[in-house]
Amino acid sequence: MxxxxxxxxxxxxxxxxxxxxxxxxxxxxxxxxxxxxxxxxxxxxxxxxxFKDKRDLLHHVLKEHYQLFLVQIERDLQGIDGALNKLKKIIWSSIERYANHRVFARIILLEVRNSEEYFQSEAYDLVRRFNHIIIDIINEGIAAGEIREDLPAGYIRNAIFGTIEHSCLNRVIFNETVSTNDAAKLITDLLFHGIKRSCNGSLPSL
Amino acid sequence: MxxxxxxxxxxxxxxxxxxxxxxxxxxxxxxxxxxxxxxxxxxxxxxxxxFKDKRDLLHHVLKEHYQLFLVQIERDLQGIDGALNKLKKIIWSSIERYANHRVFARIILLEVRNSEEYFQSEAYDLVRRFNHIIIDIINEGIAAGEIREDLPAGYIRNAIFGTIEHSCLNRVIFNETVSTNDAAKLITDLLFHGIKRSCNGSLPSL
DNA sequence: AAGTTTGGTAAATAATATTTACTTACTATT
DNA sequence: AATAGTAAGTAAATATTATTTACCAAACTT
The missing domain is CATH 1.10.10.60 (Homeodomain-like)
Structure with missing residues (x-):
């Protein structure tokens, strides 16, 4: 057969x-x-x-988008060494995606999360896969001494995605336009070194 | 009259x-x-x-909640000196609110954002007011040399709320329970000092 | 060639948000 | 005190839309 x-x-x-x-x-x-x-x-x-219903159709479209994004991310990460460098790249890729796919930004950040089915959908499975990638990188960074070991990896991931999503949300809602490179640089710097002014805070070595 | x-x-x-x-x-x-x-x-x-429609009724209920929250926040901030100390308190209060008002956490984080009307509603006006409070504190911190001056205040605010919301989101979706104090401490530490391991990173002085 | 699956249609159904036309009771004015 | 006007509330009609059902025809299997 x-x-x-x-x-x-x-x-x-x-x-x-x-x-x-x-x-x-x-x-x-x-x-x-x-x-x-x-x-x-x-x-x-x-x-x-x-499709089971209208929502299911949406989830299918979203799933296809995530599939492309995951392929892209894996590719983006190739040849990059060090957890912090990888995270930096992921931050850039994520922002770039939201900036260049405004429709999906709107859907992902605003329109899809209000149904329980989404979190059971195949689309969300891919989100989970993405999450795993991040968590692995964070743990790798902790093991290598690049990232603080006194912060749970989950919180670090939440900080990264929360910051990115909240920043992009304003752009989606109010149609602002910001340079991807600038935003990525600022967010990376903020998350890596913190907001507090300190001896080495204002001179990011990365 | x-x-x-x-x-x-x-x-x-x-x-x-x-x-x-x-x-x-x-x-x-x-x-x-x-x-x-x-x-x-x-x-x-x-x-x-x-009420204009079903959504408008929701917005009204939400507005009442925000009103109480704003009063609470103003009170929470009284007697606290220093921008970083104030931000720390705001982080704690925000997490505490989501933890103790799970219904509103669900509504705010998942159910209300998918309508354009929300962002024109009186409820969202209060969100804007809250935002202003934060921005003012951040600028105060920058002026006082407590907070880095090379990060735009808007990004710092996005980082704070993005991190909080993303962290609480997981709790709402998957019904996890985490101690408010622990979460607040971790998130504050993360945002103030960054995730990168450095000479002073693991010894938060706050 | 008969049976079965697949791609597709067209109309019926059912759920439910919203509108309309109407009552009743209170409040103010002269 | 009579009356006009307004606010609170009702009950039923309407209209939109997601979803289901019953049916058709072609293609594929054996």
Whole structure:
């Protein structure tokens, strides 16, 4: 028995593409199934053949985005040595992603988290995988003496992502534009050296 | 012409209380207007007399919560000198609030941000006011030489709230329980001194 | 060639947010 | 005291929209 290449039927692809297109200018909640169906050129019923409900369709689109992002991140990290250097790169990549994919920034930061199903979805599985990557790097840094050992790795991860997300949130909500490089540099510096003024605080060696 | 004390009619109060009660165990989206009306002991129509829509009712409940929180914060800060000490207290108060008001933590962190109206609501006005307080403290700290002057105040604020919110998010989603004091201490230490291991990093003087 | 799966349609259903038209009671004014 | 006006509240109608159901046709299996 050969394994069939599970190529998606055209209708399914059209639905997914329509969803992505509509999300470009519209909020998830404001989209109606009928609208999605019309844009995709299929009937409403077909959407429910391939997706459990409207949210499930969103999660699918999001999952595809995360898949690309994870590939990109793995690639970005190649050839970089040292936990702090890796974290620095991850911070940059994350900010760059939010800046260049405003739609997904909006969805991820604002629109998807208010359903319990999201945290059970395959999309969120990929978020977990990403988290693991970070935690591993942090632990590597602690073991190597690069990162303080008196802070739990989970808190460090929360600080990194909390800071990034909160910073990007303002950009999403109020449509501000900031240079990715500047933001990444500032956030890295802040998280690595802290906000307190001290003997070595203002001269980041990195 | 005397100014009338604008005392809320009983129906309105019943609606607000019903909403608060229902939110205790239920997610906002899952609540129906009819359910809220039945719980409040009023008819559905009355809800629309006092609130523009379901969301507006949520924003009202949230606003009342923020009002109490702001009063509490102002009080918490009294008698504390030094920007870093004030920030430390604010971090503690914020974490304490999320820990002791899990319902509002859920609403604020997950359920309310996916509507544009929220960012125009009176509830969000109070968030802005809170933000101003923080920014002022940060600038005070920079002026006094307590806080690094090469980091924009906005980024510092984002780091503080991003870290707090991200940390509390995990607790809300996965129902973890962590001691407020421990979390506050760790987060403060992390933000003040950074994650990088350095000569003075592991011996916080605060 | 018969049976079964797959891609797809079209209309019915059901849930539920919101509106409308209407009552009743109170408050102020002359 | 009569009346106009307003605020609190009701009950039912409406309208939107997600979701389900029943059905069709082509393709694939054996």
């Amino acid at each position: 050969e394994r069939q290449t599970p190529v998606s039927p055209p209708g399914k692809l059209k639905i997914i593409n329509a969803m992505r297109t509509l999300l470009e200018n519209r909020t998830f909640e404001s989209l109606t199934i009928s609208e999605i169906a019309v844009t995709a050129g299929v009937t409403e019923g077909l959407i429910y053949k391939y | 005397e100014r009338q004390t604008p005392v809320s009619p009983p129906g309105k109060l019943k609606i607000i209380n019903a909403m608060r009660t229902l939110l205790e165990n239920r997610t906002f989206e899952s609540l129906t207007i009819s359910e809220i009306a039945v719980t409040a002991g009023v008819t559905e129509g009355l809800i629309y007399k006092y």
